[in-house]
Amino acid sequence: MDDIKHIALETFQAVLPIAVLVVALMLVFVDGSGQMILQFLAGVVMVTVGLGLFLLGVKVGLLPLGEAIGSELPQRGSLVLLMLLTLFIGFAATVAEPDVRVLAYQIDAVSDGEISKRVLVTFVGIGVGVFLAIAAARVVLGIPMAYILTAGYLAVFALSAFVPPHFVPISFDAGGVTTGPMTVPFILALGVGLTSVLGGKSSLGDSFGFVALASIGPIIAVMLLGVFYG
Structure with missing residues (x-):
């Protein structure tokens, strides 16, 4: 559970600045409509969830597997x-x-x-x-x-x-x-x-x-x- 909280916080901190910047640019330079901004925010939510799940998968699966394979190969x-x-x-x-x-x-x-x-x-x-x-x-x-x-x-x-x-x-x-x-x-x-x-x-x-x-x-x-x- 601690890993999930840590990864969620890390993902949120990574995505939030770019999301705020893009919304600001859309309002100032692109004259983005409300629908366009909502679509972007929906995409941000999906990216955040996907990135969090990916990082969790890396920590739970990829890293231990890579270390296990790396430690086993030289013993051959x-x-x-x-x-x-x-x-x-x-x-x-x-x-x-x-x-x-x-x-x-x-x-x-x-x-x-x-x-x-x-x-x-x-x-x-x-x-x-x-x-x-x-x-x-x-x-x-x-x-x-x-x-x-x-x-x-x-x-x-x-x-x-x-x-x-x-x-x-x-x-x-x-x-x-x-x-x-x-x-x-x-x-x-x-x-x-x-x-x-x-x-x-x-x-x-x-x-x-x-x-x-x-x-x-x-x-x-x-x-x-x-x-x-x-």
Whole structure:
């Protein structure tokens, strides 16, 4: 019950400022009618309830599940198996991410179907999965994160010279939308679970950085897609 009260208060505090601002803008600049404002407020209520239920679901289901999977995988004793499973988990979580599907829909509409939704979602998912597997291997092997981040962004800047110009902003947006409400909680919990078993002096630092590494993957993957399309 305390969790429900805390999440309800947190959701209300998050939604209220933007709701007040939008209503004020509608009254001052848009000359919104009473019906329009009522429709907006009805939408705000539904968004608030939906967001609260989502956050409750994340706390009750996603976070414990991610930590449980993360703490179990290293005990299997195989780095290859660990990387394969985290790759699949990263791909599955990304495919289920609503923000990724919104981006894919918009790009499909703007490009008149030249860049299909299915292809884009697949490449973004593969990118996240590959770099999530690299992030898991980094924890096991003790590789400094700065090395992988540097190599990843050097690859990004190198690829940007070979892809069609319109693919560059799409690629960076693809990296941004993967940090959405579905993917981030699970990846963070997975990282905490992995490092809780592996331990070590840098376990606190190793618990984080998974999202930063995973967001590089979609950028590189979409740029490679641009090379193919180009």
